[in-house]
Structures are given as structure tokens and as C-alpha cells.
Amino acid sequence: MGPGSAWWSNAVFYQVYPRSFADSNGDGVGDLDGVTARLDYLQQLGIDAIWLSPVTVSPMADHGYDVADPRDIDPLFGGMPAIDRLIAAAHERGIKITMDVVPNHTSSAHPWFAEALAAGPGTDARERYIFRDGRGPDGALPPNNWTSVFGGSAWQRVAEPDGSPGQYYLHLFDVAQPDLNWDNPEVFDDFQRSLRFWLDRGVDGFRIDVAHGMAKPPGLPDAADDVKVLSHSDDDPRFNHPSVHDIHRKIRKIVDEYPGAVTIGEVWVMDNLLWAEYLRPDELHLGFNFRLTKIGFDAAQIRDAIENSLAATAIYDAVPTWTLSNHDVDREVTRYGGGELGLRRARAMVMLMLALPGTVFIYNGEELGLPDVLDLPEEVLQDPTWERSGHTERGRDKCRVPIPWSGEAPPFGFSASADTWLPMPAEWAALTVEKQLADAESTLSFFRRALELRRERTEFEGTDVEWLSAPRDAVKFRGRAGLVCVLNAGKRAIALPDGELILASAPLVQGKLPPDSAAWLV
Secondary structure, three states: OOOOOOOHOOOOEEEOOOOOOOOOOOOOOOOHHHHOOOOHHHHHHHOOEEEEEEEEEEOOOOOOOOOEEEEEEOHHOOOOHHHHHHHHHHHHHOOEEEEEOOOOOOOOOEEEEEEEHOOOOOOOHHHEEEEEEOEEHHOOOOOOOOOOOOOOOOOEEEEEEOOEEEEEEEEEOOOOOOOOOOOOHHHHHHHHHHHHHHHHHHOOOEEEEOOOOOOOOOOOOOOOOOOOOOOOOOOOOOOOOOOOHHHHHHHHHHHOOOOEEEEEOOOOOOOOOHHHHHOOOOOOEEEOOOHHHHHOOOOHHHHHHHHHHHHHOOOOOOOOOEOOOOOOOHHHHHHHHOOOHHHHHHHHHHHHHHHHOOEOOOOHHHHHHHOOOOOOOHHHHHHHHHOOOOOOOOOOHHHOOHHHHOOOOOOOOOOOOOOOOOOOHHHHHHOOOOHHHHEEEEHHHHHHHHHHHHHOHHHHOOOOOOOOOOOOOOOEEOOOOOOEEEEOOOOOOOOOOOOOOEEEEOOOEEEOOOOEEEEEOO
16 A cells, blocks of 8 residues: 555544543543543544544653653543543544654653662663763763753753762653663663554554654764754754664554554654655654744745645655644744734635645644633743743743633633633633534634535545746645645735635635635636
């Protein structure tokens, strides 16, 4: 089966951030039974698969990306019975389930790490992680200058079993997330057990967190001095070491034993050639492409991002992927200017994304036109970036606020408790699922119509994009099967090409496409 014929090759994935989707037990935190209870909503939306952000056992220092047991579901989300219920109910509706896996690090509460601390330097237990002696007098300086992605040093010194100041361990993320040593075969052996555990349970694949991490350069050389919080460049020694590809080949061999299972890599690499290497036929099936999350609402930037993305996937004949937001990225309504302007532009960009060949990822709440919540009180912020940056970076909580389902006041049907894990803004009363389902002009109704057309019209098939002549502030292309997409990023309405209009993101003005909108024609 070639990549173009696999179920995931043109699927619409819907990212569920479980804490924020739906709460079934009234504790103010979303859970898996909440997802199961809302599957009919997702089916009617028109998605093909769910990507679940982490739900395995965790102290939640980084909201589940600090995994203490990769083969069990945290009680906060309902335990193992809850995921079994979700998998069965989703499959009954023809919806696939993919899960986050976190191979780069564990939680500091993982039994392995407790064992490593107790065992002391030079032991087999420490070889599962990256422990090093410090530099300088008495080893008082960290082993190198690496910083954490969340801010501060990437090294934490430990007290040895006798109480003396001891070695340092590497944590590229939070101090509670020690990096694993992938040069140790025990690490892969345990990871493959986790993959098989979930695949045997009926999971349809995995989103691999920090898929460009894991492998570290020999000698751990210093990084450049200007590394920013929550970002890195392609030449950063902390990431994208060539030996990471050996790890992905081993992962792929396991997953290929389960026909139809998919691996999706979070690959923050911008160079096309380097990024494409992760999509070689014996590595990842899909690689997240973040280019559309990094640009403004600008015709030249949009076209460049599309051309770059298609060129990158073409190198190894891989399937393109597209996304406008996720749990780490500002919501697009806010990125594009906020308010009505941001929403108009977001709807236009959704149409552009859905017209492109390949696989699409939608982030929960995107279909409601939710903005970032920029005025969260400091005392409720939970992203580790807030503390680690010395309260200079507010972090990602703004795009993780729970979804409003119904009613006129918080918690809007998300939970029976008004004390939700992040507070919900009162003005979201206008954006609830309940209100939008009753409004044929709402963003939710627009999403449902767009996804229905993409699913049912043959004009969306094919893998080619042909650029058509367009005004300077517009983007216009035709897919191989005949769909034409036009996006107007300018200040004046523009004429549409000949053809039948099947959808527009805003009403036409005297037959023309207004600014900040898009149209599909066949």
C-alpha cells in the first residue's frame, strides 16, 4: 500500500487536548469519558481521527508530557477502563484514535529515575538517563551551556545517596522531565513495549513528541549563546542529531507489524532537506509541518509556505500535512489580528488548508473560532514556562482554555464545576457549540460544511497544486481534480474565475470575493 492510498493520507485529524475538551466527573478537568460522550459531535463535524494529547500516568508538571508510566492511563483522565471505552466507541463511529507518545524524556517520578538517583554515579541505572559530572572546582558548573526549552539551565544537580553534591542530569524541558539516554538499548526495548501495548489495545497510531530529539551529539558540545525560550534553530546541538534517524527506523519496524497504524512526528526542523529525512520510506509516515503557523495573513508568505511544504514532502514522495494551530501555538484568530478581522482571516485560511493535498490537523476549539485568552490572571498560569522564565514568558495556557459547550455563563457545559482548571471568559457565551449549531452562519456550521465538501466532492482528490495567475495580494491555485481555491489577503474585493462557487468564507460583494476571505470553485 503506497502512502497515497493509506487511510491517513488525506485524513482530517482532530487534536483533543483532554484537560480542556469535556469533563465527565465534575472535577474541573476534562477526561476521556468526556471525549467519549462528545463523539457524536465529532462525527457530525466530519473528522476521521482523534489525536489525544498525553493521558498516561503523570504528576502533570508539564500536563502529561512528563510520563511516569507510559503503559497506564492517569486516574485524572479515567484510568484504563476509560480509554478502552473511548477506543471502542470511536471505532464504532469509524473514527481512529492516535495517542501522544513521549520518547525523549520521562517524568522525574518514573521508577527508573528514582532508581538512578538512589544508585549513584557509574551505575547501570544512571545509564538510562544523561548524567554527567559538573565542570570547574568541585564540579560546581553544569556540564555545558545548554538551556531548557522552557527557560533556565538544561542541567539539574542532584544530591548523591550520601548527601554530597553530585552529578547533573540533562532535562531539555522541565526539571521534572529528565532526558533519556537513547544510546542505551534498554530505552528502546522499553519504548517498543509501550508501542505494542497500545497497538494491541486497538490504538491506530501515535503522534511522537519531539521526534527530532532523543539522539544527542557525542561530547555534548556547547550551544550558541542566543538560544531563545520555546524555540531553536536547525543547527542547535540539542536537537536533530543524525543518529535520531536510526531510532525512527527501529520504531517504524515495530509499527509496520500493525497494518494501517500511523506515526506522526513533531519535527521542529525548518530546512527542507533535513526535515524531509524524517519522512523517508522507512521512517515516519507523516511529519508535522508548522509553516502555516509561522506566517502572517500575507499572500506572498502563504504561497511560499505552501511551495516549501510541498517541495519538502516531494523529496521522498511523502504525504503533506497542514495545521494552523495546536496546544503549543497561538490560536489563529488571535494571530491574524483578533476579533472579527482575525476570525474572517482564520476562516479563509481553513479553506485554503482544506483545499491542499494531504492530511489536515484541527485543534479543539478551532472549529468554534476561539481566540487566545490573553488576560488570564497570573495566579492561574500553569505552563512551566511561566515559572522557568522568571515570569517573563506567560507560556501556552492562553490557547488551552476549556471549550464552551452550552449555556450563558462559565463553565458553559464543559464541567459541572465552575472551578475549571483554567478559567473560561464570560464573553465565550456567544461562541458555545449550542449557539453555533443553531446558527447556519456560525464558524462551526462553516467548518461542518467545508469538511463535508472536502469529504464528498471528487474535486478534492489528487496530489498536485497548479498556481494560477492572481492579483499581488491574492493566492489562487487549482488541484489536479479540478478544485480552484482563491484567497484574498488584500484590501479590495477581487473577481473570481469562471466556475461554480461551492463555498465562500464570507458573503460575496457584487459577485466579487471580499478582503480577508476565500472561495472554492469547481
